[in-house]
Amino acid sequence: MNLPKCDLRKCARIVAATLLLTLPFPARAVLGDSAASVLTDQARMKGTLRSVDRGAYVMHEITTTTGAVREFVSPGGAVFGVAWEGQFSPDFQQLLGPYYQQIQQAAAQQASEQQPRRRRGPVMVETPGIVFSQGGHMRSFHGQAYIPQLLPQGVQASDIR
Numbered sequence: 001m002n003l004p005k006c007d008l009r010k011c012a013r014i015v016a017a018t019l020l021l022t023l024p025f026p027a028r029a030v031l032g033d034s035a036a037s038v039l040t041d042q043a044r045m046k047g048t049l050r051s052v053d054r055g056a057y058v059m060h061e062i063t064t065t066t067g068a069v070r071e072f073v074s075p076g077g078a079v080f081g082v083a084w085e086g087q088f089s090p091d092f093q094q095l096l097g098p099y100y101q102q103i104q105q106a107a108a109q110q111a112s113e114q115q116p117r118r119r120r121g122p123v124m125v126e127t128p129g130i131v132f133s134q135g136g137h138m139r140s141f142h143g144q145a146y147i148p149q150l151l152p153q154g155v156q157a158s159d160i161r
Contacts, residue, residue, distance in 0.1 A: 031099050031147055035073040056152045072160055074152045081146035081160035087139045099130045
């Protein structure tokens with residue numbers, strides 16, 4: 001039987017994608033999670049994946065017809081930051097995972113403390129465990145979130161964009 005030949009990288013991607021689609025684990029790359037779920041995010045968003053090794057981290061960018069999500073992965077394999085831009089806000093529950101509720105509570109508390117209460121404008125939440133910001137307007141949103149304790153040595157918060 002003659003099987004078609006494929007280069008090592010292509011075969012490795014096929015095997016990794018197959019494993020990711022068949023293993024029973026949460027189907028999302030979230031802050032603090034492992035890098036292995038980036039391919040699952042790509043499939044879920046139906047986007048194209050581009051990865052760039054920046055030395056101190058790897059940036060995985062998933063581009064769709066409505067925008068882009070970038071996931072920043074440390075050398076240890078942990079997602080330490082995410083950034084987005086596009087026509088719509090991303091699924092924050094998917095991107096932030098267990099930090100989603102913490103951000104919601106902190107944002108609600110900040111909104112109740114503001115006098116007078118504003119209805120629009122950028123959102124900035126900074127807690128010891130997570131930093132979140134989002135701005136923009138209809139059909140043009142952008143933002144980022146990161147875990148300060150997981151930032152690799154030599155990486156600045158401003159690198160997450």
